[in-house]
Amino acid sequence: MDHNKKKAYLINTIAIVATYLVFFVLIQTKTMNNYFVGIAIMTCIMIIMAMSLNIVAGFLGEMALGHAGFMAIGAYASAVFSMALVDSGLPLPKLFILILAMIVGGVVAGIFGFLIGTPTLRLRGDYLGIVTIGFSEIIRIFFINFGPTGGAAGLKGITRLVNFHNVYWITILVAILIFTLGRSKQGRAIISIREDEIAAEAAGIPTTRYKVLGFSLAAFFAGIGGALYAHYQSFLEPSKFGFMFSIEMFVIVVLGGLGSLTGSIISAIVLTVLPEMLRSFSEYRLLIYSLVLIIMMIFRPQGIFGRSEFSLTAFIESLIQRKKVKNSIDGGEAS
Amino acid sequence: MLFYKGGYIVNLFLQQLINGLNVGSIYALIAIGYTMVYGIIKLINFAHGEIMMFGAYFAFIAATSFQLPVWAVLLSSMVIMAIIGVTIEFVAYRPLRNAPRLSALITAIGVSLFLQNLALIIFKPDPKVMPKIFPETIYKLGEIEISSTTLITIGLSLFFMVLLDLYIRKTKQGRAMRAVSEDKDAAILMGINVNRTISLTFAVGSALGALGGVLFSVAYIQVYPTMGVMPGLKAFIAAVLGGIGIIPGAMLGGFIIGMVETLTKAYLSTTWADAIVFAILIIVLLFKPTGILGKNTREKV
Amino acid sequence: MTVLSAKNITMQFGGLTAVDQFNLDLSANELVGLIGPNGAGKTTIFNMLTGVYVPTVGEIFLNDQSIIKKSAHEIVKLGASRTFQNIRLFKDLTAVENVKIAYHNFIDYNMIQGMFRTKKFWVEEKKAQEECMKLLDIFDMGEYADTLAKNLPYGQQRKLEIARALASDPKVLMLDEPAAGMNPNETTELMETIHFIRNKFDITVLLIEHDMKLVMGICERIIVVDYGKTIAEGTPDEIKNNPDVIRAYLGD
Amino acid sequence: GCSTSGGSADADVVKLGFIGPMTGDAAIYGSSAEEGAQLAVAEINAAGGIDGKNVELVAYDSKADQTEAINAYNRLRDQDGVVAVIGGTLSGETLAMKDIMVQDNMPVLSPTATAVEVTQEAPNVFRACFLDDYQGQAAANFSATTLGAKTAALLIGTGNPYSEGVSEAFKAAFTAKGGTIAGSESYGTADKDFSAQLTKIKEMNPDVVFVPDYVQTVGPILQKAKEMGITAKFVGADGWDGVQEEYADAAQGNYFTNHYAADSPSETVQNFITAYKAEYNKVPNSFAALGYDAVYTMVEAITAAGATEAAGIITALNATDHAGVTGTLKFDEEGNPKDKEVTIIKIDDGQLKFDSTVVNN
Amino acid sequence: MLKVKDLNVHYGKIHAIKGISFEVNEGEIVTLIGANGAGKTTILQTISGLLKPSEGMVSFEGENLNKVPAHQIPMMGIAHVPEGRRIFAEMTVLENLQMGAYIRKDKISIQEDMEKIFLNFPRLKERIKQIAGTLSGGEQQMLAMGRALMTRPKLILLDEPSMGLAPLLVDEIFNMIQTVNDAGTTVLLVEQNANKALHIANRAYVLETGYIKLSGNARDLLVNPEVQQAYLGG
Numbered sequence A: 001m002d003h004n005k006k007k008a009y010l011i012n013t014i015a016i017v018a019t020y021l022v023f024f025v026l027i028q029t030k031t032m033n034n035y036f037v038g039i040a041i042m043t044c045i046m047i048i049m050a051m052s053l054n055i056v057a058g059f060l061g062e063m064a065l066g067h068a069g070f071m072a073i074g075a076y077a078s079a080v081f082s083m084a085l086v087d088s089g090l091p092l093p094k095l096f097i098l099i100l101a102m103i104v105g106g107v108v109a110g111i112f113g114f115l116i117g118t119p120t121l122r123l124r125g126d127y128l129g130i131v132t133i134g135f136s137e138i139i140r141i142f143f144i145n146f147g148p149t150g151g152a153a154g155l156k157g158i159t160r161l162v163n164f165h166n167v168y169w170i171t172i173l174v175a176i177l178i179f180t181l182g183r184s185k186q187g188r189a190i191i192s193i194r195e196d197e198i199a200a201e202a203a204g205i206p207t208t209r210y211k212v213l214g215f216s217l218a219a220f221f222a223g224i225g226g227a228l229y230a231h232y233q234s235f236l237e238p239s240k241f242g243f244m245f246s247i248e249m250f251v252i253v254v255l256g257g258l259g260s261l262t263g264s265i266i267s268a269i270v271l272t273v274l275p276e277m278l279r280s281f282s283e284y285r286l287l288i289y290s291l292v293l294i295i296m297m298i299f300r301p302q303g304i305f306g307r308s309e310f311s312l313t314a315f316i317e318s319l320i321q322r323k324k325v326k327n328s329i330d331g332g333e334a335s
Numbered sequence B: 001m002l003f004y005k006g007g008y009i010v011n012l013f014l015q016q017l018i019n020g021l022n023v024g025s026i027y028a029l030i031a032i033g034y035t036m037v038y039g040i041i042k043l044i045n046f047a048h049g050e051i052m053m054f055g056a057y058f059a060f061i062a063a064t065s066f067q068l069p070v071w072a073v074l075l076s077s078m079v080i081m082a083i084i085g086v087t088i089e090f091v092a093y094r095p096l097r098n099a100p101r102l103s104a105l106i107t108a109i110g111v112s113l114f115l116q117n118l119a120l121i122i123f124k125p126d127p128k129v130m131p132k133i134f135p136e137t138i139y140k141l142g143e144i145e146i147s148s149t150t151l152i153t154i155g156l157s158l159f160f161m162v163l164l165d166l167y168i169r170k171t172k173q174g175r176a177m178r179a180v181s182e183d184k185d186a187a188i189l190m191g192i193n194v195n196r197t198i199s200l201t202f203a204v205g206s207a208l209g210a211l212g213g214v215l216f217s218v219a220y221i222q223v224y225p226t227m228g229v230m231p232g233l234k235a236f237i238a239a240v241l242g243g244i245g246i247i248p249g250a251m252l253g254g255f256i257i258g259m260v261e262t263l264t265k266a267y268l269s270t271t272w273a274d275a276i277v278f279a280i281l282i283i284v285l286l287f288k289p290t291g292i293l294g295k296n297t298r299e300k301v
Numbered sequence C: 001m002t003v004l005s006a007k008n009i010t011m012q013f014g015g016l017t018a019v020d021q022f023n024l025d026l027s028a029n030e031l032v033g034l035i036g037p038n039g040a041g042k043t044t045i046f047n048m049l050t051g052v053y054v055p056t057v058g059e060i061f062l063n064d065q066s067i068i069k070k071s072a073h074e075i076v077k078l079g080a081s082r083t084f085q086n087i088r089l090f091k092d093l094t095a096v097e098n099v100k101i102a103y104h105n106f107i108d109y110n111m112i113q114g115m116f117r118t119k120k121f122w123v124e125e126k127k128a129q130e131e132c133m134k135l136l137d138i139f140d141m142g143e144y145a146d147t148l149a150k151n152l153p154y155g156q157q158r159k160l161e162i163a164r165a166l167a168s169d170p171k172v173l174m175l176d177e178p179a180a181g182m183n184p185n186e187t188t189e190l191m192e193t194i195h196f197i198r199n200k201f202d203i204t205v206l207l208i209e210h211d212m213k214l215v216m217g218i219c220e221r222i223i224v225v226d227y228g229k230t231i232a233e234g235t236p237d238e239i240k241n242n243p244d245v246i247r248a249y250l251g252d
Numbered sequence D: 001g002c003s004t005s006g007g008s009a010d011a012d013v014v015k016l017g018f019i020g021p022m023t024g025d026a027a028i029y030g031s032s033a034e035e036g037a038q039l040a041v042a043e044i045n046a047a048g049g050i051d052g053k054n055v056e057l058v059a060y061d062s063k064a065d066q067t068e069a070i071n072a073y074n075r076l077r078d079q080d081g082v083v084a085v086i087g088g089t090l091s092g093e094t095l096a097m098k099d100i101m102v103q104d105n106m107p108v109l110s111p112t113a114t115a116v117e118v119t120q121e122a123p124n125v126f127r128a129c130f131l132d133d134y135q136g137q138a139a140a141n142f143s144a145t146t147l148g149a150k151t152a153a154l155l156i157g158t159g160n161p162y163s164e165g166v167s168e169a170f171k172a173a174f175t176a177k178g179g180t181i182a183g184s185e186s187y188g189t190a191d192k193d194f195s196a197q198l199t200k201i202k203e204m205n206p207d208v209v210f211v212p213d214y215v216q217t218v219g220p221i222l223q224k225a226k227e228m229g230i231t232a233k234f235v236g237a238d239g240w241d242g243v244q245e246e247y248a249d250a251a252q253g254n255y256f257t258n259h260y261a262a263d264s265p266s267e268t269v270q271n272f273i274t275a276y277k278a279e280y281n282k283v284p285n286s287f288a289a290l291g292y293d294a295v296y297t298m299v300e301a302i303t304a305a306g307a308t309e310a311a312g313i314i315t316a317l318n319a320t321d322h323a324g325v326t327g328t329l330k331f332d333e334e335g336n337p338k339d340k341e342v343t344i345i346k347i348d349d350g351q352l353k354f355d356s357t358v359v360n361n
Numbered sequence E: 001m002l003k004v005k006d007l008n009v010h011y012g013k014i015h016a017i018k019g020i021s022f023e024v025n026e027g028e029i030v031t032l033i034g035a036n037g038a039g040k041t042t043i044l045q046t047i048s049g050l051l052k053p054s055e056g057m058v059s060f061e062g063e064n065l066n067k068v069p070a071h072q073i074p075m076m077g078i079a080h081v082p083e084g085r086r087i088f089a090e091m092t093v094l095e096n097l098q099m100g101a102y103i104r105k106d107k108i109s110i111q112e113d114m115e116k117i118f119l120n121f122p123r124l125k126e127r128i129k130q131i132a133g134t135l136s137g138g139e140q141q142m143l144a145m146g147r148a149l150m151t152r153p154k155l156i157l158l159d160e161p162s163m164g165l166a167p168l169l170v171d172e173i174f175n176m177i178q179t180v181n182d183a184g185t186t187v188l189l190v191e192q193n194a195n196k197a198l199h200i201a202n203r204a205y206v207l208e209t210g211y212i213k214l215s216g217n218a219r220d221l222l223v224n225p226e227v228q229q230a231y232l233g234g
């Protein structure tokens, strides 16, 4: 048991480092140009957004359709903070500013998650969904009308602090944290609410508290995603954080499988890269994209991975296994 | 003088109320379609706004290219959209009948995007101007003006609401719809043709959506590919506000949203109008978690 | 010593009085049956005792502490837990996870420690796993630990629900028709299990059941309700021969 | 060396990039500008291209979304190897790309992005349209002087920087000329129902109502205003172009500021209109005209530079003196059009009639 | 009347029914008994068309049911009281009963049947306007039974009708089954309460994980030591 766990850790660590090294080499040798790097960065940000949304939609089982709102809060809060920090002229290293900005973005968004979640989480299902849409629209309208952050014209002049290297490791860190959250006492409590709220109460879970916790955590990580976004784009426009963007994130989560973090990751990659691949189809692009969406859902209604996680260890083992079986058959024939 | 001033303020207010009633009745019609489909398969049919948009395009074509009379314009658009609605259900939603609800929601989003972009390719992005298909007269009630279009819109939505509500509550087929919405297998055991019942619901819902689309485009003159998005969202909010799945609720919600929106623009702030609509929705839901007419049934354990 | 007591609790739904000035006193370590015709209000009594419903009138004390208006999870923490008439498991979780969720209050690490997997996390999780496995073993369910609840046979699901209710270390355990849907053999087995856990955990058991073999077989005291009111109370033998009970409930 | 594996290898074509919204709510702007631009490219190629090399316009949809725009731009640069970019079409998307464009020193000419910041601190970024405040000022001057208006009401699209920017300038200039702003009303970008605002404007009874927005918004506003019996003159900005088509009745007798007049005797203008109609079977709007001019200007600069290398093109752009459909285009040191004259158009009988020109001092 | 031949049913990869054959003759009460998960519910659901068999066939009065769409099966005269009752929880008691009569046209006879049901279950009459979902467990069971009878079936499939019922009602339900049967309705009964089931049944089949293990006359099975040991509690 423990041995297996150690093996899994090792394999996953190797895979993470190896993936990074591949990208590192590709970027250093300019095999991968800025266009691809840009897509890779956006993909990482979308992975964070999808995983954080998965806390609410997958773990908690609530239909949250306003994730872009929290992302907006995180983006604006962190941007205002980092702009002030840069203006102050303190000689701080870039990465340090970025990390501080991320924390600020995450915490502010988390606080909003808490404030919004506390009164609204007693609503169920579709009613909660509509309320989350409502809040995120209110947030967007606020930024459109709020002069100090540039209003509708947007907030300009944010220092670009994000590059592939830091965003990759931050994404990995967020992924690990959300993963371990799901497998902790707190995560189990949140998941039990999804399974059956009344039973969860009867099992002694303070459901309201854990709902708010799940909601705030999701908002916190969305805020981090927003902070990264702000410091990658260096320009923020309120219109970006509209209803369709929330929907886009929601689609990623459902397509990957509600509750499956690896699903979110794969699906975020597919759905960020796919539209880029379709770019040359110009106006047919969204038509194809929507068809792909419908067809994928029809053939895989529970999402790519359902509720389970993709396990690299198990995958490798099954590969080895198959090879062994094949070998033994081969051997059999030879003898 | 003072009296005159007071009367003038009241008139202005009444005029704004009528403006609100007009928008509201369109939201109400669209919301009824949402609510019906939701009622039966618990699916937020995100494509409903696009059904509305296509309905408007067909009416536009019927009115301009074929020069059909009003009733034929309305009828043809409603019939065509009913067929398209049923087809969409058959192709995109039926395979997901037993899938998790959120998956069907994603399909609905897919269908919505698909239709919108299809319209963009077929009809191009520039708005078409909807001809005035209703005889245009302005009625004056003292200082207040009501156009015939407004009256027709309000009348039609009230008519359909009452009709549908009676249908669903009182007729056998209506009961069958509710039975299907609650438990499909049990409905089959009663001898109900579930697929046909669902198709029928989609047909009715889509026809109403189309009608809403036509009225919307007549009231606001234009037909364009993204026209369904905003009214679709507002109508959805209306349906939720009134208590989703409940037809009079959709109607009530539609009128409330229309009123609130107009009065906010008139007396509070235009920029914040949408935010205020949402804020009211949220506040109402906090006090009445299942919408205004929603029953607060607790799950029996 | 009284563990759980209800004073004149009444529950009204609209015009319907489902439970009417009902009184209850449970002593430590008792095994009490609550029976009565369908719709008599038994489940509703459970719902009030466990905080699912707030009584329209009346008072409830658990270990001399009023639990009226306390939420369900607080009452669990104070020592009363239950099972449901229609099984309510966490269907997509494994059996052991179901139990661990109810063991929640005895796992001691905070969220940060959990996310960063400190030493404390590992120690506590190991303890939780062991304790929950012990509970499953009591019900002979060890082999099913990693099976998803929804894939368990019906009888096992019922037992898992009891195991889960025990994980919160209750003083009072309330079982709502635990034998429903079980065949006579399974019922007999369940009877033994209930007896066993009562003694092992030293708890009070309140039990709703329509299977007279089970009720008469293990209950020390039986309360009969009809139309929300107690109509009889006594030992199994007394109840068996009570004419009111025979007329309203048992039949002849 | 920084030669990449991108598609720039094809030496026989000169690739220009184009970015603008072609789907979604703002699709009309992007696609109009692209149509104008494509028309220009076709004409240029028919006339022999750039030193015999064909020009190719690679156009990508920005979906009016900043991330999309950045991706599109990155792709144009890295994958398609364009030598210059026409775009973006909207201010927002252009601002989003600006930083990277400046870093790359990519020659950029936006046909239609009107926000002030677009060209600031960006020596490589130019634009073909005049700025928001420029035409707002012109409209105010025209209203006060030519129309003799004493009071004006404004109807502003909030959340739309264009509408806000032009209104702001109008307000300032109109008051400076001694006029009074009777009040201003606003609406959101997605609004379709203007009855509440117009009911209030009717009560204000101003001489002039200034409504700087695009046709699809202005049309219904004018229609509604007419239905409600509002008699004030409506004045607008270049977004009105096209209003004579579908809303002739409602727009009758009103004015707007524009980049060019379709009934201008200028041969360039008439040729453009004829060609555009032939190609797309509709009348061009000012987005199309600006897209068209932008391509010609850029191609002239590339030809003048004699090479497809950025620094040369930018130098050449700075020396531009192009007589286009939308007037003579020269750039000031910031990259904005210099002394561009604003044309005042009157809508009359479903036609756009040249009324006068205004040059702000 | 009802013939099941070589029936195989799968849930995805799970092979729940593995080649079962049996029949029910007109006027009989036949009972299926067996442990949890033996496949009793699955068989009933296949008969009423809710599940499609992977192999084999079900025929009713000579007609192959596999070819009949599920919603037409009630019209042929088969009613099904499903496991877990499956009443329409948000409708009133009355509306539930009306749903049972969905396939019938004759208003007068519908009314008569309803009165009969109220006679058997006076509790339902008391609660006629109540939302069915708020009924107690036993009340819901009565409603489910009443609803099925409203279709006027020739054959009624009962899936654990006594589950959760008070002893008095259990007797009543079994009496009712007898009455219904006496009135000419054939009954296929699935029960955990094997003792009672075998007492009223003519014939019985004993199921074990997808197979028929034993079959025969109900009286004989009642005294069969194997059955006593496994299903009658000793």
Ligand SMILES: Nc1ncnc2c1ncn2[C@@H]1O[C@H](COP(=O)(O)OP(=O)(O)OP(=O)(O)O)[C@@H](O)[C@H]1O
Residues within 6 Å of the ligand: B298, B300, C013, C016, C018, C036, C037, C038, C039, C040, C041, C042, C043, C044, C045, C085, E134, E135, E136, E137, E138, E139, E164
């Ligand atoms: N939420 C509710 N709304 C309305 N009536 C209710 C509600 N819950 C229960 N009732 C009614 O209260 C009465 C008591 O119900 P309860 O479920 O407590 O009965 P019970 O004794 O548990 O019966 P059974 O043995 O059949 O489970 C019933 O008549 C039921 O219809």
Ligand SMILES: Nc1ncnc2c1ncn2[C@@H]1O[C@H](COP(=O)(O)OP(=O)(O)OP(=O)(O)O)[C@@H](O)[C@H]1O
Residues within 6 Å of the ligand: C151, C154, E011, E014, E016, E034, E035, E036, E037, E038, E039, E040, E041, E042, E043, E083
């Ligand atoms: N929806 C389903 N998906 C997968 N397997 C199922 C499903 N329903 C039943 N099964 C399996 O099929 C087998 C037969 O189940 P069935 O419900 O028919 O048994 P039963 O005899 O009615 O049991 P019970 O007495 O518990 O009602 C069981 O092994 C069960 O686990």
Ligand SMILES: [Mg+2]
Residues within 6 Å of the ligand: C042, C043, C044, C085, E136, E137
């Ligand atoms: Mg009960």
Ligand SMILES: [Mg+2]
Residues within 6 Å of the ligand: E040, E041, E042, E083, E159
């Ligand atoms: Mg069964």
